[in-house]
Amino acid sequence: DVKVTQSSRYLVKRTGEKVFLECVQDMDHENMFWYRQDPGLGLRLIYFSYDVKMKEKGDIPEGYSVSREKKERFSLILESASTNQTSMYLCASSLSPGLGSLLDEQFFGPGTRLTVL
Amino acid sequence: GEDVEQSLFLSVREGDSSVINCTYTDSSSTYLYWYKQEPGAGLQLLTYIFSNMDMKQDQRLTVLLNKKDKHLSLRIADTQTGDSAIYFCAETVYGNKLVFGAGTILRVKS
Numbered sequence: 001d002v003k004v005t006q007s008s009r010y011l012v013k014r015t016g017e018k019v020f021l022e023c024v025q026d027m028d029h030e031n032m033f034w035y036r037q038d039p040g041l042g043l044r045l046i047y048f049s050y051d052v053k054m055k056e057k058g059d060i061p062e063g064y065s066v067s068r069e070k071k072e073r074f075s076l077i078l079e080s081a082s083t084n085q086t087s088m089y090l091c092a093s094s095l096s097p098g099l100g101s102l103l104d105e106q107f108f109g110p111g112t113r114l115t116v117l
Numbered sequence: 118g119e120d121v122e123q124s125l126f127l128s129v130r131e132g133d134s135s136v137i138n139c140t141y142t143d144s145s146s147t148y149l150y151w152y153k154q155e156p157g158a159g160l161q162l163l164t165y166i167f168s169n170m171d172m173k174q175d176q177r178l179t180v181l182l183n184k185k186d187k188h189l190s191l192r193i194a195d196t197q198t199g200d201s202a203i204y205f206c207a208e209t210v211y212g213n214k215l216v217f218g219a220g221t222i223l224r225v226k227s
Contacts, residue, residue, distance in 0.1 A: 004159070035217075040125060042205060042219035043160075058214075090159055103148055104209055108159030 003027070004109035006091050012115045019078040021112050023091030030095065032074035033106065034058075034066060037088040049074055081116045088113050121218035123206050128224045135193040137221045139206030142187060146208040149182065150215070151191045154203040163204070164191070193223075201225045 007022035025032065031050050035043040035058075045058030047066040055066050063085060067075040074093075078085055092106040123139040141149065147168055152160040166173045166180045166189070173180045179192040193200055206218040 040219055042121075043217040045214065045216075048214065092160075103165065104215065105150075105162050105165075106160075106215060108161065110157070110159045 004091055004093055004107050006089075006109040006112050008112050009110065010113050010115075012117065013078075013081050014117055015082060017078075017081050017116075019081050019114065019116075021076040021078075021089055021091075021114070023074045023076070023093075023109055024072055025074075025093040025107070026072065027093070027095065027107070028071065029093035029107075030071075031093060031104075031106075032068065033092040033094075034064075034074065034076045035090045035092065036060070037090055037111070043090065046076065081114075083116050086114060086116045121206055121208055121216050123204075123218040123221050125219060126222045126224070128226065129196050131196060131198060131225055131227045133196055135191075135196045135200070135223055135225075137191045137193075137204050137206075137223065139189040139191075139218055140187055141189065141206070141208045141216075143208055143210050143216075144184070144187065146210065148209050149180075149189050150205075150207040151178075151180065152205040152207060152217075154205065154220070156202070160205060196223075196225050198225045198227055 004025045013019050033048040034046045037043050044060050049055045049068040065077045089112045091109040094106045120142045129135045150165045151163045153163040154160045177194045181190045203220040205220045207215045
């Protein structure tokens, strides 16, 4: 079974702190994704990566950065946390190389609920 | 632009059928998906349909696709309390990127 793990289930930080959210997958997937989930807005893509050291901006990258130094690990960084970054953060991974004609099932971690005070 | 829309809330009685609707915008989507999120958990792929199909049935689940109207629906027969969750519709827009709807909260009353 594919397993995607996230370093914390709950996190409380103060405004201005630097925050690291870690995600690890154990199935040698090429693609990894970071989303935030907010009520009524669904999932919004922050950043994704299709290979080690590669990253692409999603729909809402402002205030975030990412790091992918190893294939299995994808980190989301909040350089200076703000209260509007309080949210549920979901990491996902997928195997497909993204040819568009294959089933690109994404496997999700359990999420990190971040509160910024 | 890419947009996936779905109603936010559905309440049904146990044993009834549930129908969750979704509209999408990208006519080139190869696959359309339904993901389920149970309380306190991440999303899990529930079912999917390939864009050249009109219908797919999998036990209690029926997916209907109307490509002309860009309308996707998920029917759950004999809905159980364990089906209470948030259901997300999603489409592939290009490469491996998915666009998700806002999610429909399904509440099943016993």
